[in-house]
Amino acid sequence: MYTRHRTYNEAVEWRCDRRKVCSSRIWIRTGSDQVVKFMAHSHPPDHARVTQAKLARLGIPIIDLKSIPQDSTRDAVSDFPENNYYESDHEG
Numbered sequence: 001m002y003t004r005h006r007t008y009n010e011a012v013e014w015r016c017d018r019r020k021v022c023s024s025r026i027w028i029r030t031g032s033d034q035v036v037k038f039m040a041h042s043h044p045p046d047h048a049r050v051t052q053a054k055l056a057r058l059g060i061p062i063i064d065l066k067s068i069p070q071d072s073t074r075d076a077v078s079d080f081p082e083n084n085y086y087e088s089d090h091e092g
Contacts, residue, residue, distance in 0.1 A: 023042065
């Protein structure tokens with residue numbers, strides 16, 4: 001992921017937000033999506049981290065699945081009806 005670092009007359013410079021381990025940068029022409037210069041990341045992508053950032057930007061709360069008691073998951077499954085849609089309404 002990138003964070004805005006500096007604005008020049010003709011371009012905006014973005015830096016990798018992991019500055020301590022990665023020197024990746026990208027320059028984008030002001031007023032467009034045209035990439036002027038690009039330096040690749042020196043680390044593998046972290047897709048979960050990107051997804052969390054997108055959800056946070058949209059205001060969607062992130063749920064820690066480890067905080068949900070295991071018993072509540074089992075209860076939800078055991079309460080599920082035994083006959084499903086296909087078996088009861090669409091036989092033969």
